[in-house]
Every structure is written in structure tokens, then in C-alpha cells.
Amino acid sequence: QVHLMQSGGEVKRPGASVKVSCKASGYPFTTYAINWVRQAPGQGLEWMARISANNGNTHYAQKVQGRVTVTTDTSTSTAYMELRGLTSADTAIYYCAREYSLNWFDSWGQGTLVTVSS
């Protein structure tokens, strides 16, 4: 079955960068896009970015554009999300999600907690 396994939690200093991985299994990786969604403590979901695993095309939310980069490694069926210039406002659980069809996120990773603290 479809499974998205994310990397473990991270603690970072303000100004640092973080790179979260999302390893997919159970389906042809290049068939579907991967999206990244984050959730600050006690807050709602916020869409951040999308990458087509087929051709590498990317889309980013205006709020994080310029600080975030999403990539894939098709040889290992892994997607990555790198966020730079971290501030305390970036403290959140970061999820990857498979996009089965437009705005149809049918499978989610378990989430990765990124804590930004001095």
C-alpha cells in the first residue's frame, strides 16, 4: 500500500536551514506530485509547496517563496523540502502528502516536527 515515511524531528537555531525528507513506497513515484503542508502548534494547516515527481515542476506559497525549495530524487523515491532563514514562526509539524489528482491529497506522511529555538 502507499506509504510516505518522513525523517525525524529537528531542532534548529534561528537563521538556520532545515531539510526534511519524505520517502515514498507502494506506488510508481514519478506518477504523482508531492505537496508539503505545515501546521504550527495549535494552528491550522498551511499549504507550502508542490513538486511534480515526473518533471520536477514546482509551485510555492507566496508566504515562503524565496526561502523554500522542494526537490525529488527519483532513484530513491524520495522528496525533500528545505526551508532557510528559520524563525520561531517556522516551528511546526511539516507533512508531505501525495497528490492523487488536483487538490486531492490521498496519502500523508507521519509528520516531522521542526522546532526553531535559540
Next chain:
Amino acid sequence: QSALTQPASVSGSPGQSITISCTGTSSDVGRYDYVSWYQQHPDTAPKLLINDVSNRPSGVSSRFSGSKSGNTASLTISGLQAEDEAEYYCSSYTSTTTRYVFGSGTKVTVL
């Protein structure tokens, strides 16, 4: 791109029906039929309930149904059960540079 507007909380008794609204704009909910709904229990990842306004993926209970009118989408839960107590989020494709937008979330309480 602001979040779609949802009521902060909705409650109902077991067996009742409740409806959660999701109000957007003519750039998102009102323009496209790419509205989804997700259920999130505490400390777990979201789960897809409805896609394309009213389509229910395989394995999702028929007690969940979706609809849309103008700039507002709705999720109805019929025959409310204790296990339905969770946070619910809508989501829409948007014509802005931000491709997708989520709702502010609604806490459903089963009395």
C-alpha cells in the same frame, strides 16, 4: 492568500446531522470544483474525506457528504458518532500564485 473561512466549532448529539461551511472567493471555491475536506484527530496526520466537492474516496463512510454553492462549500456529517469528534479542514485550488489554500479549521464536538 488568506485561509478559507470556517466556523471555529460545531457540535451535535449522537445521531444528529451537522454541516460545516467553508467560504472562499471567486478565485478559489467559487471558481473551481477542486474542493477537498480532511479530518484530523489529535496528533495524527489529516485524512482525506471528500475530493472534487462531493466525491467520497473508497473507504470513507457514506455519512460524510460534500456540496458547494457559489463561494461556499459545505461538509455534512450525518448520524454523528463519537469517533467523528475531530478537527475538519476544507481546501481549494486557487487561481492565485499560491496553488492551494486550506480553511481555518472547525472543531467538531459530539455532545
